[in-house]
Amino acid sequence: MAFIRVRGATVGDPLHEFDVPVREVERHPELYEVIDPEPAAHQRPALFVSGVVKAPDAAPPDSPKPRAKKNTARAEKEATDG
Helix, strand or coil, rough: CEEEEEEEEECCCCEEEEEEEEHHHCCHHHHHHEEEEEEEECCCCCCCCEEEECCCCCCCCCCCCCCCCCHHHHHHHHHCCC
């Protein structure tokens, strides 16, 4: 049986890396993020990593572009001097 290195892909899953059978990943690809797609003949020890899978960042809100400041006093002076 071949194994590949994965970690959980669901929000809140730990970031631990572990080996699962290739057939398991093929049946449930939404549950795993493949770390090393190269199959191994035997399961390797798990790698314990602190942290959890975070939710994807939402797109930042569209903020209006700042307007260029107009020097109104200068513009008025040039208009009257012109």
